Amino acid sequence: MRRSxxxxxxxxxxxxxxxxxxxxxxxxxxxxxxxxxxxxxTDIKYGKLCHKIAxxxxxxxQDSEECVNDTYLGVWNKIPPTRPDNFKAYISKIVRxxxxxxxxxxxxxxxxxxxxxxxxxxxxILPDERYAPSRNDEEIGKSISIFLxxxxxxVRRVFHLKYFYFESNIAIAERCGFTERKVxxxxxxxxxxxxxxxxxxxxxx
Amino acid sequence: MNIPKIADAIGYxxxxxxxxxxxxPPKKRHNPVxxxxxxxxxxxxxxxxxxxxxxxxxxxATAESKYKYHVSKTERAIEWPWKYKTAAEKYPxxxxxxxxFTVKSQNPIHTDALGDEIGSCIAEGLDPDxxxxxxxxxxxRKIHGISEELMIAAGxxxxxxxxxxxxxxxxxxxxxxxxxxxxxxxxxxxxVTKCENYEEKEELLLDNDxxxxxxxxxxxxxxxxxxxxxxxxxxxxxxxxxxxxxTLGVYNRVIYISEDGxxxxxxxxxxYSYFIGKEAAGQIIRYVQKHSTETKSSSSAPTISGTVTExxxxxxxxxxxxxxxxxxxxxxxxxxxxxxxxxxxxxxxxIKTGDLVAVEYEGKISDxxxxxxxxxxxxxxxEENDILTQ
Numbered sequence: 001m002r003r004s005x006x007x008x009x010x011x012x013x014x015x016x017x018x019x020x021x022x023x024x025x026x027x028x029x030x031x032x033x034x035x036x037x038x039x040x041x042t043d044i045k046y047g048k049l050c051h052k053i054a055x056x057x058x059x060x061x062q063d064s065e066e067c068v069n070d071t072y073l074g075v076w077n078k079i080p081p082t083r084p085d086n087f088k089a090y091i092s093k094i095v096r097x098x099x100x101x102x103x104x105x106x107x108x109x110x111x112x113x114x115x116x117x118x119x120x121x122x123x124x125i126l127p128d129e130r131y132a133p134s135r136n137d138e139e140i141g142k143s144i145s146i147f148l149x150x151x152x153x154x155v156r157r158v159f160h161l162k163y164f165y166f167e168s169n170i171a172i173a174e175r176c177g178f179t180e181r182k183v184x185x186x187x188x189x190x191x192x193x194x195x196x197x198x199x200x201x202x203x204x205x
Numbered sequence: 206m207n208i209p210k211i212a213d214a215i216g217y218x219x220x221x222x223x224x225x226x227x228x229x230p231p232k233k234r235h236n237p238v239x240x241x242x243x244x245x246x247x248x249x250x251x252x253x254x255x256x257x258x259x260x261x262x263x264x265x266a267t268a269e270s271k272y273k274y275h276v277s278k279t280e281r282a283i284e285w286p287w288k289y290k291t292a293a294e295k296y297p298x299x300x301x302x303x304x305x306f307t308v309k310s311q312n313p314i315h316t317d318a319l320g321d322e323i324g325s326c327i328a329e330g331l332d333p334d335x336x337x338x339x340x341x342x343x344x345x346r347k348i349h350g351i352s353e354e355l356m357i358a359a360g361x362x363x364x365x366x367x368x369x370x371x372x373x374x375x376x377x378x379x380x381x382x383x384x385x386x387x388x389x390x391x392x393x394x395x396x397v398t399k400c401e402n403y404e405e406k407e408e409l410l411l412d413n414d415x416x417x418x419x420x421x422x423x424x425x426x427x428x429x430x431x432x433x434x435x436x437x438x439x440x441x442x443x444x445x446x447x448x449x450x451x452t453l454g455v456y457n458r459v460i461y462i463s464e465d466g467x468x469x470x471x472x473x474x475x476x477y478s479y480f481i482g483k484e485a486a487g488q489i490i491r492y493v494q495k496h497s498t499e500t501k502s503s504s505s506a507p508t509i510s511g512t513v514t515e516x517x518x519x520x521x522x523x524x525x526x527x528x529x530x531x532x533x534x535x536x537x538x539x540x541x542x543x544x545x546x547x548x549x550x551x552x553x554x555x556i557k558t559g560d561l562v563a564v565e566y567e568g569k570i571s572d573x574x575x576x577x578x579x580x581x582x583x584x585x586x587x588e589e590n591d592i593l594t595q
Contacts, residue, residue: 049227085220086220086221086223086224088223088224088227089220089221089223089224090220092223092224093216093217093223096216097213097216100208100212100213100216103208104208119208119209119212122209122211122212122215123207123209123211125209125211126209126210126211126214127207127209127210128207128210131210137210137213137214137216137217138214138217140210140211140214140217141214141215141216141217141218142217142218142219144211144214144215144217144218145218145219148218148222149219149222155403156222156225156226157225157226160218160222160223160226161226163212163215164215164216164218164223164226165226171277178405179398179405180457181445181457181459182403182405185403185438186403189403189438189439
């Protein structure tokens with residue numbers, strides 16, 4: 001049997017956390033100045049978001065904490081020279097990528113059922129390299145962006161919440177004011193359309 | 206586990222798309238009556254609210270506004286030790302009359318849905334921890350209104366569970382579907398959503414579904430549509446009835462009636478459609494429009510949430526103060542833990558004093574805040590609404 005985590009403590013702690021939230025540009029300036037306050041400000045502003053993304057993927061407090069710390073370190077090492085235009089998206093992508101890497105190494109028993117299901121659903125669209133030879137992730141990501149930009153705003157939003165942020169269907173339903181059933185159907189439909197699109201674009205072979 | 210290539214590729218989608226998702230304001234389920242309410246009516250509402258709110262605060266299910274937080278479920282795939290497993294978990298498949306049946310629902314079926322005894326079977330189970338094999342003799346009973354070729358109830362004095370025959374195909378006509386699964390007696394079509402494409406336009410409550418079943422019975426020759434394996438919602442106007450049935454072992458499934466003349470359902474796990482004709486579908490849609498009243502979504506199971514403050518012999522105390530905006534509005538619930546699906550959490554130490562939990566229950570909460578029908582409990586985290594928006 002698995003032991004229960006202590007995630008509760010951190011969520012409560014973070015919810016009540018207060019600080020003077022500063023502008024992203026100022027945070028980036030702090031990184032450029034190599035001022036360690038940059039990490040503190042990043043944590044104040046995006047700590048909750050990063051923890052949430054990591055936890056959605058990893059379902060484990062300690063692992064999430066490690067991923068968030070690795071994210072801060074990664075950002076510290078990349079800025080400078082990188083100067084991200086959209087710091088929120090930038091940090092979200094990093095924490096997501098680090099957490100997915102950690103998920104790969106996790107033992108099956110530790111994994112979130114929601115996350116496993118989300119990955120199974122994604123595997124139906126494009127499982128592995130064999131189906132998209134000579135295409136890198138960035139290229140495919142761009143095609144997915146083109147596809148999503150053609151969809152209704154709400155369809156796009158539900159898709160992102162599910163497969164970028166790995167929110168549960170229940171949480172998406174709550175957030176969008178839908179029923180869970182509607183979210184499930186909407187995602188199934190978008191996945192089918194995306195697969196068709198990738199086949200048409202000759203990405204999925 | 207292999208991460209599909211596309212999961213990594215999604216990490217490269219446009220930045221604007223990623224942040225736009227979070228910046229869109231969270232939506233609450235709309236209520237069209239409220240939408241069109243005039244300012245004068247709103248004023249009246251304030252007066253009424255002044256009278257009603259203290260009353261509503263007494264009711265956990267309706268006092269939504271008093272809670273600042275909710276308990277967000279923590280996914281935990283626990284493989285319970287054999288002694289804590291329900292019969293359905295121990296014996297997910299059984300053989301009866303030479304046919305294989307698989308358990309359809311983890312919830313036991315109420316005895317009043319059980320029909321005559323039709324035999325017995327030897328259930329075989331394997332404890333994955335010790336790799337020890339167990340057998341148990343199950344009594345097999347018919348389920349009211351359902352063909353024993355398709356579904357049976359099997360169990361013992363501790364409870365009976367619904368088992369469905371493997372490899373049973375969808376009936377080729379609507380009449381057979383209605384008859385074999387006793388749909389008119391096993392499913393109540395009282396909660397319905399009016400939809401256009403993927404949009405849910407209106408949520409309605411229907412008092413009596415007899416007329417609908419009669420209309421459907423009149424189209425019993427409607428053929429199974431083999432041309433599509435799912436009900437396409439795009440470019441369609443349709444009703445979506447919530448289909449929950451303990452006897453069929455289904456929860457929150459759906460029955461669609463579309464304006465273009467289809468009856469479709471996923472109660473048999475896959476989606477099947479029958480063409481009942483535009484006239485019959487139109488009759489059902491008009492009937493629902495005429496005889497239903499608007500309602501709010503309420504198809505989820507009744508739940509209470511809070512912090513476990515005490516675990517006693519056969520009960521636990523759950524205090525919801527941590528969820529409330531005003532700590533004085535908090536309440537203590539005494540949850541009886543006689544159901545093994547609840548008891549095993551406290552007995553095994555998986556739930557301890559201080560944990561945040563949500564408890565699903567059947568029946569009502571007594572005036573003294575006691576809950577006798579708890580059948581499910583899970584741990585979670587205290588989460589403010591919309592953590593992603595910051």
